[in-house]
Amino acid sequence: MLDVDRLTTVIEDFNTIFIRLPSVRRLNFSALSVLHTLHRRGPLRLTDLLATEQLKQPALTSLVAKLEQDGLVQRRPDPADGRASLLSLTSTGQELVRSRHTNRVTKLTGLVEQLTPEERAVLAGSIDVLHRLTALAEDTP
Amino acid sequence: MLDVDRLTTVIEDFNTIFIRLPSVRRLNFSALSVLHTLHRRGPLRLTDLLATEQLKQPALTSLVAKLEQDGLVQRRPDPADGRASLLSLTSTGQELVRSRHTNRVTKLTGLVEQLTPEERAVLAGSIDVLHRLTALAEDTP
DNA sequence: CCGACTTACATCGAAAATTGATATAGTCGG
């Protein structure tokens, strides 16, 4: 049987080593989260971005303004709504997100190499399930 | 074969739904991280705690002071070193960490129920591997 | 066991991030 409680604990603990990378450009967690969300979800209005982030709207407004000044985020007017803008990553912003991803891949690769072939096979098999779990979570709430 | 790149992406994306819980007591990410670390690693000196957290020492000092005032963290003198104190969670602090864990378990349970039995079996099998991966990460750096 | 060095943590002032309240400007149904 699947022990969800233990699965949760294991993921919580795994994340302590997965999430914490030294962040290059003095970006805090909120900023990195915004960049990651924009990377995944393409152009978003500020309000839609707000739904994912643990920030109030004024904080997000000023964070986005700062990321824009840093050349990581672009905004263009929303053709469908004069009040809104569409936010997306600049190529520099994409580069940064990719670079953090690459760091994680490198780190994980080093660990995975120490596993047995059987253990690696288990991980390989879990990829699609984790993906489906994420998709379910995004549909369900 | 195990595609580490894709595994990394899948975990990154999964985390966007796993990590972000509405936090009860106005605790920010740094505070939650400290509480989680103390919960996992038992009593720690400030300097040892510092190694896990993405904060500079003065910021951690004041964060811990605040958590202490909020009744979530305790400090007692380190018997082995007069300069240091040992930090640990109060029972309220433990309660809070457990409560967040329970929220995640609830959320995950709802998702897992929508999986097929085969998919659940895959997840069950991956628990030990994820655990081992974490252990490796903590030994390796 | 003493002086020099190191380590653990605290303090301080300044900069940055976040918030609640409120303003502004665009949209939409009738």
Add this chain to the structure above:
DNA sequence: CCGACTATATCAATTTTCGATGTAAGTCGG
């Protein structure tokens, strides 16, 4: 085109974080 609503911006106050520096306890060679 009016009133209600929505998207985002602005503002002042609070909180968080930081770099520089202080203080006190520990360590270590002679």
